[in-house]
Amino acid sequence: MKLSINQMRAVEAVVRTGSFSAAAKELGISQPSVSNHLSALEKHYNTQLIHRNGRQAEPTEACREVLSRIRSVLAITNEIEHALEGRRHLRAGSLRLGYSAHQFAMPILSDYMNRFPDVxxxxxxxxxxxxxPLLSDGKFDVAFITAKEPPATLHATRICSQKIALVVPRDHPLVKRESLNWAEVSALALVQREKSSGTRQVFEKAASEVGVELHTVLALGSWGSIVTTIHAGMGVGVAMQGEVSAADNLATIPINDPNLTVGHYLVCLPEMQHVAAIKAIVTIAQSRSSYTSM
Known part of the structure; x- marks a missing residue:
């Protein structure tokens, strides 16, 4: 038998209150449960810990020898429980996240920070x-990703569906067009994200399926650098329509292909979905989710 926290709590409460019934009331358990904890200890260690004098309970010499250490262990246990309770109620803790498109992640993150400022x-x-891979390795708790479908091995919350489109300055000649076909797209100098981008992978797969060879002149890692490059006239951008805001001063042009729709998801490992900090952001993402393609 291993000495348990509940047994130590029973010993300490009986000594401090001087009564099995008072200890039971304080601990929120029955008096027989307190007696059973003490009896199990005394039987296992073949040592009497409490003198039972009628209704009075007094510690034996053996009990006094270990009582200060029991109280020390219980104090540390209470500190641990308090810290964990803080995390459970999000009065403390941390959340590590990765995101691929700040336009979709930041509104959810802002809401989270307003609700749980101590995280x-x-x-x-x-x-x-x-x-x-960083999510799988535990480097992130959650991640916002763009994909046709999320990996089946992850717990996923769909935030929105998005059309992939071309992006140009508002004064670009293509702005007059309602849409373009793939043959026209193949003649353009394209500015895309890096090859590991979910948007780029869906875009290039759709082009490959219709036998179109794309001409990508630049691969960039951030939306800000793509916006700057487009305004500099270095190429036509490729992005989800929802990535483009009024502040970017850009226009989007659809491509005639129904396969150019992707989802944006909040994902985590299935075994992590019930962790308080993760559960809270998933709940916020679910409340803000939209299944409408933009």
């Missing part, structure tokens, strides 16, 4: 397929 946040921007 420390660590966030990194990376391409979707670079995020996944």
């Amino acid at each position: 420390e946040i660590e966030a990194r921007a990376m391409a979707s397929h670079d995020l996944l």
